[in-house]
Amino acid sequence: MADKPARKRRSDGERSREAILRTAAQLVTVEGIGGLSIGRLAEAVGMSKSGLFAHFGSKEELQLATIEAANALYDEQVVDPALAAPTGIERLNALVDNYMPHVEEHVYPGGCFFASVIPELDTHPGAVRDSALAFMSSWLGHIEKTIRDAQAEGTIDPAEDAEQLLFEIEAAMMLANAMFVVSQEATPLVRARRAITRRLADAAPKAA
Amino acid sequence: MADKPARKRRSDGERSREAILRTAAQLVTVEGIGGLSIGRLAEAVGMSKSGLFAHFGSKEELQLATIEAANALYDEQVVDPALAAPTGIERLNALVDNYMPHVEEHVYPGGCFFASVIPELDTHPGAVRDSALAFMSSWLGHIEKTIRDAQAEGTIDPAEDAEQLLFEIEAAMMLANAMFVVSQEATPLVRARRAITRRLADAAPKAA
DSSP states (O other), X not given: OOSSOOGGGOHHHHHHHXXXXXXXXXXXXXXXXXXXXHHHHHHHHTOOHHHHHHHHSSHHHHHHHHHXXXXXXXXXXIIHHHHTSSSHHHHHHHXXXXXXXXXXXXXXXXXXXXXXXXHHHTTOOSHHHHHHHHHHHHHHHHHHHHHHHHHHHTSSOTTSOHHHHHHHHHHHHHHHHHHHHHHOOSHHHHHHHHHHHHHHHHTSOOOO | OOSSOOGXXXXXXXXXXXXXXXXXXXXXXXXXXXXXXXXXXXXXXXXXXXHHHHHHSSHHHHHHHHHHHHHHHHXXXXXXXXXXXXXXXXHHHHHHHXXXXXXXXXXXXXXXXXXXXXXXXXXXXXXXXXXXXXXXXXXXXXXXXXXHHHHHHTSSOTTSOHXXXXXXXXXXXXXXXXXXXXXXXXXXXHHHHHHHHHHHHHTSOOOO
């Protein structure tokens, strides 16, 4: 165990850190981010508290690193592959389509990481809340950008209020996640996709 | 302080119990229901732990009583006045319209009580989770019933899938609450109402 791990140079250290944070993020969706202490995580991963302190230094640093790791995984599974699609409407549909398996395949036991932590953090100002909200803002920004791109490309009516449409799409995805976690049934995910498909059909440019 | 408060007979005791549970419910939307212990609540209301034990007996009993109190307040503010309206479509619109001030007027500092506790409880089987989910099931049942009533009365197209429509209405309300708690701005509440009004207009029976 190094006193000062030079993380950038050590791929073993990087892998270990990544595995620890994956466990931390899974724990958070069940026990809450407020309960994520170095002591609790040490117990969960079977490491000594001093070993984890060498990685993270404080509870807040650990919480922030866990959010960052969840953000990176979300980008990898949901955002980045979607943004590679060639048109705005395809990128928008891919953001929706990639979210559903991210929820359904139990990446986290408590469903979407950010949908799980934001209701806990929303009334607790501080760096941890800011970090989770920065993720949410970035996510909503991606959806809005794809809507505006689709408007510019003529696949969504330019008369549509992009922020209103964003709200309705996000609403369906959030409820799908919440209901899936409770029921463990795919029905709400199907309902969300159906709602969004219908809404985007309504938002298509009207034939002149 | 009585050892065995005969609650049904003593209106002072009832009022005191109600006031304690109101504080408990407010605390829960900030600190989580897992953190609601008799010790923590005693601190918040300035009572002795033994005094609270006389009321509730255990942490779980306190959590269940808090959920019951939040349910009663929700019925009083949102559900009961809405269900008094004469037609299905009016009852449906009133359920939506009564929810918005319930959120916006800070009945709880963390927004809708049940939207706050369910993401915390969803992965924790037990009586407390069951009680919160029973509330949610009853709430969704009220919305679905008003939709089916409106279909029978000819104000919503009988060809509409009532459960799908329920999903879309609830989705808008849930996201409105979540975004209001974070932003403290009315915009998401307005967007939710706009989404629902538009969706109900689409769901109106088609002119033959």
